[in-house]
Structure formats: structure tokens, C-alpha cells
Amino acid sequence: MLIKIMRPDRVTAALRNYVRVKFGDRYIDARPFDVYKTNSESTKMNPLFFVLFPGVDPIPNVVESAAKKGKTIENGKLVSLSMGQGMEPLADRLLKQQAAAGDWIFLQNCHLMPEWMKDLERQLDEIGPTAHKDYRCFLSSEPPGPSQGDIIPQAVLQNSIKIANEAPASLKDNLNRAFSNFS
Numbered sequence: 427m428l429i430k431i432m433r434p435d436r437v438t439a440a441l442r443n444y445v446r447v448k449f450g451d452r453y454i455d456a457r458p459f460d461v462y463k464t465n466s467e468s469t470k471m472n473p474l475f476f477v478l479f480p481g482v483d484p485i486p487n488v489v490e491s492a493a494k495k496g497k498t499i500e501n502g503k504l505v506s507l508s509m510g511q512g513m514e515p516l517a518d519r520l521l522k523q524q525a526a527a528g529d530w531i532f533l534q535n536c537h538l539m540p541e542w543m544k545d546l547e548r549q550l551d552e553i554g555p556t557a558h559k560d561y562r563c564f565l566s567s568e569p570p571g572p573s574q575g576d577i578i579p580q581a582v583l584q585n586s587i588k589i590a591n592e593a594p595a596s597l598k599d600n601l602n603r604a605f606s607n608f609s
Contacts, residue, residue, distance in 0.1 A: 442454055455602070461491045464589060470559060470560075472587055473586045474563075474586065474589060477567065477589065478535075478567060479593060484564075484591065489506075495560075497530050502529070505524060506534065507531070508535055510535070517542070521553060522553065526557070528557075529561065530563070531563055531564070532566070533565050535566060535568075536565050536566065544579060550585070551581075565582070
């Protein structure tokens with residue numbers, strides 16, 4: 427309480443230090459992101475929704491996770507589509523095609539298609555129950571700014587597993603992330 431009164435700017439650091447001393451580092455230090463573990467929690471009904479941050483690209487993580495399941499871009503079992511003007515018909519067709527075959531689809535930069543997102547919401551609701559059990563959908567979007575409103579429909583966000591994988595903030599975090607690639 428004394429820190430809160432005397433130095434309110436230091437409360438966060440003091441709480442972090444207190445938790446580290448009393449409970450250990452595991453409650454303070456973020457563990458490196460593992461898309462393979464996250465993917466194992468998903469179902470055909472729950473897309474994985476990546477919130478994009480500068481310096482972080484989810485594509486390599488998804489490609490690596492898909493390869494472990496035998497789904498690659500080369501064999502057509504993983505489709506990655508960067509959304510933009512005129513991509514709506516292709517995205518609609520690929521969503522249905524991948525769902526029926528039990529393959530994976532990654533729709534990148536959904537924030538660029540605010541009008542189409544309502545169609546995506548409808549399609550995910552229609553496709554989900556009839557999709558093959560191995561079907562997975564991945565979405566990515568920048569976090570909306572205050573003036574952008576609700577670009578991503580609330581139902582899509584509620585049904586998705588949201589992943590906010592920010593870039594490492596310190597040298598220690600960066601080294602932890604690099605070393606997590608080794609057994």
C-alpha cells in the first residue's frame with residue numbers, strides 16, 4: 427500500500443516482484459507459444475483466431491503444425507489465402523471445399539474485408555456441423571482501432587480460440603523463445 431501511495435508508477439513492478447518471490451517464476455515469465463498444443467484444443471466448430479501484432483507472423487507456426495498432421499500447402503491439404511478485394515468468391519469456395527475434405531484453411535488479414543465478415547460468420551455456422559472431423563479454420567486480423575468498430579462479428583470471436591502472440595518484449599523473452607525450439 428505504501429508503494430501505491432508513494433510511487434503509483436512502480437506498483438506493477440512491485441507486484442511482479444512479490445509474485446515472483448512468493449510463488450515462483452512460472453507465474454511471471456510467459457511460456458513460448460506452441461501452436462501444436464493450441465491446435466489440439468480446437469475442433470471443426472472452433473476456428474483459431476490470431477490477433478496480429480508487429481513482428482509476429484503466425485504462418486510459419488501454422489505450416490509447421492499442419493505438416494505434423496500431414497497437411498501441407500504442396501499437397502493442397504493446407505490452403506493459405508490472403509484476404510483482399512475480390513477474394514470473397516475464392517474464400518467461399520475454399521471454405522466449403524476444405525471443410526468437406528477435412529483439410530485446413532488459413533484466411534489471413536480478415537480486417538481488410540469488413541463487409542464480407544458477416545458472410546464468413548454465416549458460412550462458419552453452416553459448415554461447422556457438417557464438416558469433416560479433421561477440418562480446421564484459421565483466421566488472422568489486426569486488433570481493431572477505436573474508429574474501426576466491430577470488424578469481426580461477435581459470434582466469430584465467441585466461437586474462436588483467440589491467440590494473441592506478441593513479439594518478445596525483452597532479450598530474455600527472445601532467448602526463451604529461441605531456445606524453446608530445441609528439446
